Amino acid sequence: MEAEHIKPWVARYKDSNGIEVETVGVDVANNRVIYRRPGYANECVCPRRDWSKKFRKVES
Structure with missing residues (x-):
């Protein structure tokens, strides 16, 4: 596994x-x-390929 490079994303x-x-x-x-x-x-x-299958965005 490569070293992490984390791009902030809050949701x-x-x-x-x-x-x-x-x-x-x-x-x-x-x-x-x-x-x-x-x-x-x-x-x-969670792998990005699985994210949209397992999670739904909460509307504000």
Whole structure:
């Protein structure tokens, strides 16, 4: 895996269970989205190719 190159990106999304998450950024070197789940101590990651299949944007 290449060294991370994170481009900031802050937005709110919901997963397939309706749980709201907040994006932190996009790791452009490794092609993945970094996000936070409520109650989790660490950040989570999802491949960019799967992001739109698993998450829906929360409208303001």
